[in-house]
């Protein structure tokens with residue numbers, strides 16, 4: 001069984017980016033800039049934001065923090081408009097979820113699509129569905145990058161994606177089923193209304209779990225030799241646990257991602273990749 005080491009792979013991605021960013025900064029006279037908006041005091045969001053800022057530092061990207069203990073919808077929209085105009089800012093990341101009372105979709109819609117490094121703006125979602133260049137959401141793009149780095153090509157294979165959220169399951173299913181490198185899979189998108197999820201999984205050469213339920217995918221649901229990617233991050237009494245029951249699944253699978261140290265670090269690395277892409281777009285590199 002191969003352990004798909006997202007932590008180590010993300011480190012490689014960041015090192016490669018650092019070299020590229022140093023060269024770009026030398027040529028264009030400024031570093032790529034990522035504005036990070038955090039509203040409220042959700043502890044998990046604070047950890048994510050800190051990790052993203054650290055990754056920026058590693059890659060030579062300037063992180064431009066906006067930590068607000070609270071904000072009205074109007075204030076937040078004002079800040080986004082300001083960041084849209086700021087030429088130092090190549091990417092805008094608004095950490096989700098926003099505190100209750102704030103309309104996240106309305107805020108996301110306001111972000112300049114060319115600065116939408118999270119890939120959540122409807123323009124980028126539309127581009128993705130058409131297979132056009134544009135920013136792809138970081139978690140699914142990070143998953144695909146991890147597969148690429150391990151030479152695990154889902155082309156012509158059966159893939160099951162569990163979960164149909166707009167940030168993970170749906171875009172991942174779309175990206176896997178499109179043509180192009182590390183894609184061309186035959187994808188089944190499963191959710192809470194899927195009639196026989198275990199049977200769907202047992203058919204799959206690749207399983208992607210983005211459910212939000214600890215240890216949901218068990219060994220008996222996995223075909224011998226399958227590749228299992230665990231997107232889940234669940235905070236339990238045992239600590240951080242994925243959506244995959246690692247111990248039983250590792251007995252059947254050819255490759256599995258651990259939690260932590262799998263998809264999580266790849267998501268952050270992808271945010272850095274997207275920010276550098278945004279910079280290149282803005283400077284015309």
Ligand code: NDP
Nearest residue numbers: 139163164165168191192210211212231232233263264267
């Ligand atoms: P959502 O809660 O938005 O979506 C969960 C999906 O799972 C839904 O589509 C839901 O179906 C489906 N689901 C729930 N219960 C079942 C069930 N019993 N059987 C089949 N499907 C079910 O979650 P997210 O997509 O935002 O996140 C999923 C997981 O990934 C979470 O643990 C989250 O913390 C983690 N995550 C990790 C990231 C990373 O960087 N590693 C980034 C983002 C998320 P339905 O639509 O029918 O309700």
